[in-house]
Amino acid sequence: TSRLILGKHDAANAWRESILKYSWSCRNNFIVGICFKQWMRLVWKFKHCIDWKEYSFRVGFVSCLSIINSCLSTIEFIIFGNKIRQTIQEVSRNSDKEHPVFILGHPRSGTTLLHNLISFDSDQFYICNTFCAGFPSSFLWFESIGKVLLSRLIDTKRPMDNMKLSFELPQEDEIATSVMSGGISPYFCLPFMRNHEDFHDFFSFNSSTTSKESRETWTQSFLELYSKLKLRSQRNASAQTSCLPGSNEKKRALLKSPVHTSRIQLLLQMFPNAQFIYIHRNPYEVYASAKHMAVTTYPYVYLSVPTEETVDEFIFKQYEILWNDYFRDREMILSSNKRALIEISYSELCHDPMSSISKIYEYFGWNPWSPEFRTKLEDIVCTELRSYKKNEFQTHPREISDEISRRWNDSILQLGYEFCS
Known part of the structure; x- marks a missing residue:
């Protein structure tokens, strides 16, 4: 018994040390784009939850950047404030004329790969890139300068899977909305x-415990981001002399954030003609990849040191929330006559990316591929994807496999995967 206790104690210490080795890092932290007022409210609200001894440097670093972000935001407001307000009003007034595309799926299910591939069709789509996601309060004027000045804030590859990472690449819009909303x-x-658990209400905003104020704050933040991205796209299009007048009006936003998987109802209320692509992956693989991400990526962001059991519970609970909310809304869309949702598997996308993308285009009736898009897609598939090596994970301990089978039972059955024996 004493050996078992010592073994658990050693494992807990090793886990803690693996986290704290990142405590002085300034990289790969999505919070760095937050403004001062929102940051101070958060720090004050969670002041008793922060491990100040371990993370005082990180809090101080983000605090300094938040002051800079507020200054940059003020400059953007002076330059673009009226135009942003006009665009928000236009989008709100004509929401039925907006046709955004949302890529859904649990984290580590292939959403990034799918997002990256479709984003090459720049004739039909505009995106939220990594800089816009990271610094949403100032990108309309600061983007070109900031990409140079702040380049050291991110690695050249993602810590969890070695996929390319740069300010130019597509990124999750929820990163931006999360800091804009405080x-x-x-x-x-x-x-x-x-x-x-304090943040679980913010998955769908449909819980009986979710405040009306929180829902409205998130909605306003998302609408502001959406309008700014549209404004950015219009400006970039007008700067291209080869661009035909009015061609940008045909472009639609291509957005990806796994947490949107819980928000189909809310997003359809905002944009009645939105379309959704849901990508799924074997749940046992999802868990392994999610745990790897928790070990390699989450420590860049922590402000308190969690136990391994807490992280495991978060992985399980997040999956359950996303799946339950998605399955509820899935039936609503599939039973309607609108072609608003398509589902594909990660294995299908990896096996034949060209056919998978073509299938999506045909289903929604999007414009045919341009020669430029086809060439880019073929080049990526034939070079980068073929040479890319996915992470290989060890077999789950039996107790973890049993827990996945028990807690994620419904998704395994509904998506047609086999239970791990």
């Missing part, structure tokens, strides 16, 4: 992992 997002489960 932490009203499930993404803030990560810095405050020990208190992750």
Whole structure:
């Protein structure tokens, strides 16, 4: 018994040390784009949850950047404030004329790969890139300068899977909305992992415990981001002399954030003609990849040191929330006459990316591929994807496999995967 206790104690210490080795890192932290007022509110609200001894440097670093972000935001407001307000009003007034596309799926299910591939069709889509997601309060004027000045804030590859990472590449819009709203997002489960349940209401905003104020704050933040991305796309299009007048009006937003999987109802209320692509992956593989991401990526963001058991519970609970909300809304869309949702598997996308993308285009009736898009897609598939090596994970311990089978039972059955024996 004493050996068992010592073994658990050693494992807990090793886990803690593996986290704290990142405590002085300034990289790969999505919070760095937050403004001062929103940041101070968060710090004050969770002041008793922060491990100040371990993370005082990180809090100080983000605090300094938040002051800079507020200054940059003020400049953007002076330059673009009226135009942003006009665009928000236009989008709100004509929401039925907006046709955004949302890529859904649990984290580690292939959403990034799918997002990257479709984003090459720049004739039909505009995106939220990594800089816009990271610094949403100032990108309309600061993007070209900031990409140079702040380049050291991110690695050249993602810590969890070695996929390319740069300010130019597509990124999750929820990163931007999470800091614009002052932490009203499930993404803030990560810095405050020990208190992750405090943020569960922000998955769907449909819970009986979700405040009306939180829902409205998130909605306003998302609408502002959406309008700014549209404004950015219009400006970029007008700067291209080869662009035909009015061609940007045909472009639609291509957005990807796994937490949107819980928000189909809310997003359809905002954009009645939105379309959704749901990508799924074998749940046992999802868990392994999610745990790997928790070990390699989450420590860049932590403001409190969680136990391994807390992180495991977060992985399980997040999957359950996303799946239950999606399955509820899935039936509503599939039973309607609108072609608003298509489902594909990660294995299908990896096996034949060209056919998978073609299938999506045909289903929604999007414009045919341009020669430029086809060439880019073929080049990526034939070079980068073929040479890319996916992570290989060890077999789950029996107790983890049993827990996946028990807690994720419904998704395994509904999506047609086999139970791990």
